Amino acid sequence: MNGIPVGIIGIGKYVPERILTNQELETMVETNDEWIVSRTGIRERRIAASDQATSDLAYYAAQEALKNAGLTADDLDLIIVATVTPDMAFPSTACILQDKLGASRAAAFDLSAACSGFLYGVNIASNFISNGAYKHVLVIGADSLSKITDYTDRNTCILFGDGAGAAVLGPVKEGHGFRSFVLGADGAGGPLLKIAGGGSRCPASQETVEGRMHYIYMEGSEVFKFAVRIMGNAAEEALEKAGMSKDEIDLLIPHQANLRIIQSSLNRLNLTADKCMINLDRYGNMSAASVPVALAEAVEQGRVQEGDRLVLVGFGGGLTWAAATLIW
Missing domain, CATH: 3.40.47.10 (Thiolase/Chalcone synthase)
Known part of the structure; x- marks a missing residue:
């Protein structure tokens, strides 16, 4: 790839505390642990609290990523949040997160590409940094799928959970990134x-x-x-x-x-x-x-x-x- 070498210089994650096991799902829909594991490999998933929105999950992951990178919110030039479960239609979850973090210098927008969204966002961020437009970009994949999951549908409710992962992208040395x-x-x-x-x-x-x-x-x-x-x-x-x-x-x-x-x-x-x-x-x-x-x-x-x-x-x-x- 041409231009400034770009890599991940900080990484973080957050998953909610509540665990929903296959055994609990057995009491909600007609299914069982053995069937779920054999068909999917899933044994449990995390569920956001009723008062937690996607921006809340993203905030904790972002804090960890910034700490890991040795940066502060003031160092960010851009925030991209990839999600299909935004806090609301608008303003964007990225703008809500920008305010939570105090990243007043950063531009911010959401990206909708479902499960591919994080890598879509990383590609966009990499181009901004590679061409010199920005130096540090925070890319977050965050979703609260429990908020849009039908827990009467046994074909889908066994699959989904909530969480957020964050990466700070920035210039790296030649041969890396x-x-x-x-x-x-x-x-x-x-x-x-x-x-x-x-x-x-x-x-x-x-x-x-x-x-x-x-x-x-x-x-x-x-x-x-x-x-x-x-x-x-x-x-x-x-x-x-x-x-x-x-x-x-x-x-x-x-x-x-x-x-x-x-x-x-x-x-x-x-x-x-x-x-x-x-x-x-x-x-x-x-x-x-x-x-x-x-x-x-x-x-x-x-x-x-x-x-x-x-x-x-x-x-x-x-x-x-x-x-x-x-x-x-």
Whole structure:
């Protein structure tokens, strides 16, 4: 990549305290722990408190990332929040977060690319820094999916959880940082994963509420087939753009949606499980937060060392997908 080398100089995460286990879900819908684990790999997920909004989750993750980077909010030039569960339609969650942090110098906006959102945001931030427009950009993937999950729908309520992951991007030394990005979308697949109510097409009304149109709708089998195909494709394309081979990968950081999808990606990339960060058993699918939270935990656990070659990859509603290669 041309221009100033850009990498992650600070990382942070936050997950709510409340844990919702598979056993608890057994009392809510017709399901059981064995079925959920065998189909998804998920054992529990975190649930935001009733008085917690997405900006609250993002705030804690941002604080940790800034501390990790050795920076203050005054050092930030831009804040990007990737989310499908903003605090409200407007102002943006990024503007709300800017105020919470006291980052008065920073521009701020939200980005909507569902589970691919964090990597979309990182790509945008990297370009701003690489061309010299900004020096430090805070990118956050944060979602409160429990607020839009239908806990009478056993096909979706077992999947989702809440959390936030944050990364501070900035200049890094030559030979390090992001080496390639891949972004993609297929709008024809939009109806497969959506919330139909609440927008300008179907404004909130008694009819949309009664029709449960403000909850996540997903055609699971079709999304699964898409994910299995696109995760491997995107990762391979990112490697090719970076001039890297599969055997150079030190760690894969995939979107944490389903263990079978992750295993398919490992097979496609000829990787063993020890070269993959997996935490969906504890958190489920946190949408835009999944990749940054997994990366933050990998760093915490000492699984990422200077010079390691990482591949980050995700997919989500839209339909969208994204991948990146990174030398830590």
